[in-house]
Amino acid sequence: MAGVTGELIGGPAVISTAGLTKHYGNVHALTDLTVDVGAGVTGLVGANGAGKSTLIKILLGLLEPTGGHAHVLGHDIEQQSQEIRRLVGYMPEHDCLPPDVSASDFVVHMARMSGLGASAARERAADVLRHVGLDEERYRPMGGYSTGMKQRAKLAQALAHDPRLVFLDEPTNGLDPAARTDMLRLVQRIGSDFGIAVLVTSHLLGELEQVSDHVIVLDGGHLLRSSSTGEFTERTGSLLVEVVGTETERDRLGEALAQRGLTCRPRGAMVAIDPPPPELAEGGAAQDLIRDVAAELGLGLMRLQPDRRHLEDVFLEGGTRV
């Protein structure tokens, strides 16, 4: 499988892998993954079991790859994994907080386990807990925390030692919409304001569209695509049309347009029109045609807009290609 290298935003790659492979017997968790990750926020997208967590664990040196190489912050994962673990933070997907310890004590302890001295660890813990938004509750045992507070505590321990790179595995898991938005905003701040490179995973594509500079899509252990978020959501050349009325009106318009040589398909209440043929593509001829057809049929035109791609489309394309 060909490796796709994304654009790097200044400086050398934060993570670079070459032919990274991990097989558990017959289960192929990762297959020949070659990808580079730059600074800023990078989203790692894939369905459950696509190999996201496996990739992170290999990069941390917790799992040994079956084949291939990888470098994190310039260090080889097999030779210098201890050096890597000194410089990165990790927020796992699953619950990992002891219930009988307060977030404050826990983050201090975790900062010390990363090599900070006692007073530095206390200072950093207080700072980081403030940044993630845990206030008075930081002194309470974590067993009584809500899911949102637990996710914040997990994030705080990942940032406690001021890493240069953090791996955030499904940070929005189990959060309600408001907490989800907060968490995503925080992830974005880590990448931009804090200046820490972020590799964040999610199985929800829309989320990563909002916060990532760059997106890597994994499917069944294979790299589907790696490029900047802007490229993913660029215009596709397709058009979306919506008319007043119900599905009957939508279908009447679709059929009439199809007779004029446009390829149409229903999408919700709208008609999606594939990029028009060359003779209609020039100077908005297709838009004029749609307007005229709607007028002929006596339909009220509500919306006529260029379609933008979504990250979901990458999966659809990948699905048809394989």
Next chain:
Amino acid sequence: MSELSGTPRSGVIHDLGYRHFDGVREGTPAIARTLFVTGVRHAYGLGRSGKSKVMPFLLLAMSLLPAAIVVGVVVLTGLDSLPVSYADYTNQTQLLVSLFAAAQAPVLFSRDLRHRSIVLYLARPLSAPVFALMRWLSLAVSMLVFTLVPTLLLFAGALLAGLDKSDQLTSVGKAIALQVLLAAMVAGIAGLISSVSLRRGFAVVGSVMALIVLTGVVTVVQNIAYYEGDSESGSVATGLASPWSLHNGLANAWDAGVDTPAAVGAAWVPAYVIVALLLVAGCLLGLVARFRKVGSR
């Protein structure tokens, strides 16, 4: 946030934004030391909830009480020797020592695995082998402290009573050396059991079975072999089967004042030492494998 009209606000909270840490980062040995010290403190409930201090200190007080009485008797009546040897005192309080290990091993070995915070440790500089080793060392040293405190109390009493200093020093030295070996073995066994059975109750019961029940069975078999079966070597060989009988057998062979059903001859000493060391090494290997496996999940 009360705004007093007319008075200008003097205190302003500045949002400093995110501050990077550019201070000194400690190396792996310093991190391992921190983990070790924290582990010893946690074994005694220090730095944890008040409730968790009850058990270790209650057991410690119970194991100190007889020593305090012995010291009182020796000092007041002017006996010319201690009524119990240092090594035998540890043996006599073995129930308390084993209970301490069984009760406190889950604190150090089960919690991180059960709550999966082990992953957070292993995503940091310490590797799984170093982590497992430090946890074991924490428990072993906690246990050594547990047996050492009454021993030192007895020693202080013996000196106060004016007993021969060099005799006592030799005797206490032997006892401490045996305690080191005992702590290494018992910490390994209790630690391994706690790291496999993650529910505290099962871990405690498992450790009690391995340390207390097994030792009882071994002692019974040793007595039957010697008194009923007339087999001295059978009795001594059975002593290889539990950490306490290893401790007592070596103490007997070393003339440290512990009686075993059959006297352990010099020929058996290498076997006892090798089995004890293999036991420690086996437990350590098991712990490393266990932590490594859970850490990669």
